Amino acid sequence: AQSVTQLDSHVSVSEGTPVLLRCNYSSSYSPSLFWYVQHPNKGLQLLLKYTSAATLVKGINGFEAEFKKSETSFHLTKPSAHMSDAAEYFCVVRGPGNRKLIWGLGTSLAVNP
Amino acid sequence: EPEVTQTPSHQVTQMGQEVILRCVPISNHLYFYWYRQILGQKVEFLVSFYNNEISEKSEIFDDQFSVERPDGSNFTLKIRSTKLEDSAMYFCASSEAGSSYEQYFGPGTRLTVT
Numbered sequence: 390a391q392s393v394t395q396l397d398s399h400v401s402v403s404e405g406t407p408v409l410l411r412c413n414y415s416s417s418y419s420p421s422l423f424w425y426v427q428h429p430n431k432g433l434q435l436l437l438k439y440t441s442a443a444t445l446v447k448g449i450n451g452f453e454a455e456f457k458k459s460e461t462s463f464h465l466t467k468p469s470a471h472m473s474d475a476a477e478y479f480c481v482v483r484g485p486g487n488r489k490l491i492w493g494l495g496t497s498l499a500v501n502p
Numbered sequence: 503e504p505e506v507t508q509t510p511s512h513q514v515t516q517m518g519q520e521v522i523l524r525c526v527p528i529s530n531h532l533y534f535y536w537y538r539q540i541l542g543q544k545v546e547f548l549v550s551f552y553n554n555e556i557s558e559k560s561e562i563f564d565d566q567f568s569v570e571r572p573d574g575s576n577f578t579l580k581i582r583s584t585k586l587e588d589s590a591m592y593f594c595a596s597s598e599a600g601s602s603y604e605q606y607f608g609p610g611t612r613l614t615v616t
Contacts, residue, residue, distance in 0.1 A: 425607075432506075432609035433545075433593060479545065488533060488597070489558055490605060492545040 391416045391482045395493035403501050408452075408467040410496045412480030415461065422463045423481040423490070424454055433479070439463060450474070475500045504528045506608035508594050514614045515584055523579045523611045525594030534577045535595040535605060536569065538562075545593070551577065584615045 396411040414420055424436040437448025444456040450473075454465045463480060480493040507526045515521050527534050536548040549559040551569050566582045577596075581588055591612050595605040 433595075433607035435604060435606070438604060488535070488550050488605075489547045489560075490535075490537070490545075491547070494544050 391418075391420060391491050393422075393480045393482045393491060393493040395478075395480050395496050397496050398494065399497045399499070401499040401501060402470045404472055405469050408465070408470045408474065408498065410465040410478050410480075410498065412463045412465065412493060413461050414463055414480070414482050416482060421483045422454075422456060423483075424448065424452070424463075424465050425479045425481055427477040427479065427495075429476070436465070436478075470498075470500045472500050472502065474498060506594055506596055506606050508592075508608035508611050510611060511609065512612045512614070514616065517586060517615055518583050521581050521584055521613065523581075523592050523594075523613070525577045525579070525608055526575050527577055527594065527596030528606055529575070530598065531596035531606070532599045533557075533597045533605075534569075534571070535597075536579045537593045537595065537607075538590040539593065539610075540587075540590040548579070581613075584613075586615050589613055589615045 392415045394413045402408055419441055422439040425433045426436050427433050436452050437446045437454055439446045439456045447453045452467045454463055456463050477495045477497050479495050481490050483490050509524045534551040537545050539545045547560050549563045549569055550557045568580045570578050591610045593610045594608045597605045
């Protein structure tokens with residue numbers, strides 16, 4: 390069975406400093422992995438996805454994530470945080486042949502001026 | 503840019519009442535989904551729908567839930583007799599057929615059962 394664990398429920402950074410949101414996954418298959426973002430009172434927006442191509446995946450708004458099979462991790466990073474990055478971030482996994490998305494609990498990112 | 507829309511944005515209902523949550527998926531998408539998020543908990547898969555039938559459903563999706571695509575554009579989730587524990591944010595999503603499987607989400611309907 391597939392699952393994801395987001396290691397931090399809340400992360401706080403200063404504007405202009407790097408962002409690291411951690412995610413570990415569990416999958417008996419080669420997984421498809423995603424990061425979604427949810428801004429206050431908004432829907433769920435896809436940031437980036439990994440689907441067995443390049444292990445370093447670039448997404449929107451300067452975010453990227455690296456798939457590390459040996460560590461079963463898919464951490465989300467950004468070199469320099471902006472105030473507009475403050476939101477809830479979800480790590481998501483889906484197994485092959487299965488369209489159901491399985492979600493982490495989310496990490497709330499706060500960006501301080 | 504095409505987007506998934508949902509109505510209403512907020513629905514308040516009394517326990518035992520029926521509610522219908524509505525979604526308009528992206529027009530060329532063929533797969534449709536409902537998820538829910540109870541406050542403070544994970545987003546949970548409810549059901550997926552393809553070719554006018556349920557393709558997968560979770561344990562949560564019991565007999566009180568049903569889905570329908572009544573016309574060429576709408577996709578609905580009906581809860582027959584609401585319970586307090588049905589209070590949650592309900593998200594609709596859609597995706598194209600094919601290998602990308604990327605799901606596009608609507609803004610959600612907040613259901614409050616009193």
